[in-house]
Amino acid sequence: MVLRAGGPHDPAVWLADGATTFLGSGFFVAPGLVVTCAHVVHTGQVSGPVTVHGVLGAEEVLSVELWPPARPAGSAYYPAPDLAVLRTPVREGRPVAVLATTEAPAGTELSAHGFTTATPADGVQPDSARLTVAGLSGGFVRLVNGWIRKGLSGSMVVAPGAGQVVGVVKGTEDDGDPVGGWMTPVGQLRALLDLPATPAVPTAARPPADRQEWADALFRIPAFDDERARHDLVRRINDALPPDQGIRPRGDSLALPHLELIAGACLDNLAPCVALRALVAAVRRLAGGHRAVGDLEALLAGSCGGGTHAAA
Template identity: 70%
Template sequence: MAIRAGDPHAPAVWLVDGSATFLGSGFYVGPGLVVTCAHVVHDRWPVTVHGALGAEEALSATLSPPRPAGPEKYYPAPDLAVLCTPARGGRPVAVLATEEAPLGTQLSAYGFTTATASPGVQPDSALLTVEGPSGTFVRLANGWIHKGLSGSMLLEPGSGHVVGVVKATEDDDAPVGGWMIPLGQLRGVVDVPPAPPSTPSRLVGGRRQWVERLYRIPELDGEQARHALVRWINEKLPVERGIRPRGDSHALLHLNEIVGACLDNLDPCAALGALVEAVRQLAGGHQAVAELTVLLNRSCGGGADDTA
């Protein structure tokens, strides 16, 4: 189960109890701090955490609330647990967002299940849409939540920051849709630094313009060409500020992810500049390249010449 550096699964973990029974998913939010759902680990101690750097036994766990209130089917809010493990350097950690996910946002869940086409516990994912409040949780729709994804991180598009935690599927027999624990409840039980400041509105407001111009460039129709574009952008950025957009076979969706990752970068102007330079190398003669250069200059000032 190889997880590469930069893989969105990198902070994710899977949990087993003392009899090596698979319990569910979680993710690192800091050195030695793992978040999962309380119902995943309640009464299942000891718990072993399996992640990108191997396996280790959890040292302690704080459940919120400490136990179910009664015989209800679902564990009460916030249904979160924070596990402490040995603090090891170099471990990938997830970054929490600063704002809740708006209604209609498509979120990506990254965790582990036994429901893939490969044997045993394997990395798994789901694409889910925020539908709205549902009791003390938030309803998710239009996606599959397989058993084992409880406790998984839910990432917002573009930045890849965590905006919630998968709670449960709505139907044990047909894993479509379910619920998430929202960001506010998550921040109520973990004390970690906030995500970097959001991109200035003058850049965010131009996202559609960037995507529309990129979509007109025939050289970006192929998925491999778009992956090459991401590699070229990252070659021009410091390693710690490289972009990691989610891939997609649909050109428009993939380009939207690439632009979003640039806009949400710690240095969006540098990322957009690298994007324009990479596109110029790929399709320098296209009119859209000149228009992208103008957008760059208007958003960030300076940059490449207006006459691409």
């Protein structure tokens, strides 16, 4: 990989069907190699030649390779890894991204860099999103907290510090309310490009979060200062659980003790991971994109190995 010379957005490009019909985002990983999502440029999406638009202008794509080659009939999503490699003429001086050799752990704050038509300026414009890693999700990595606007599919997801790419935006969870979504992790991209990865260094397993950690994360959400909101939270959790597995924490007028009781009831449930997933799903509906929701997703990933459950 060649180290990019400019700002974090410089390797980013936008893709068009023909010269102008906006398809989505991508980024250069080498002077003549662009990565994006397969669902952005598959044959059902594109009718003409694909063009790439970046800091060095526009150029026509020479070839497109998709992984996997097609979306299964009837499938709602393009399956993993949902990646495409586009070959363009090689031009020296091209800003290219540096790929990380390790995955971003749960709780890492990331930034996505691509293009959308959702900025205050007219037309296709550079756009970005702040996101937090929650954990594995159906072959992808779940991202929370940030807004993944339509058009950011295929964008590079960059880790803080070294600014290396740790994933490719797959899409948003909900086109109507685009908070959070998924990315393809960098290991799958490196495997596709036949690049070696750094072997994982064994680390001591972190014990699952206790009720105090769960309660502290819940306490950071201002809505739960209201006792009625906390009772609504319990009701929503129970709506998602079988009748014989509902939680029944006693009420408390003080927020933190009450939240500790709610968290403890989930942890002590006959199926604690089911109850914790119901807890996080309920909080997401009640608290939207509040930062602490990402903390809860990270606790869930560490405790149960995944998050709760549309392409941008």
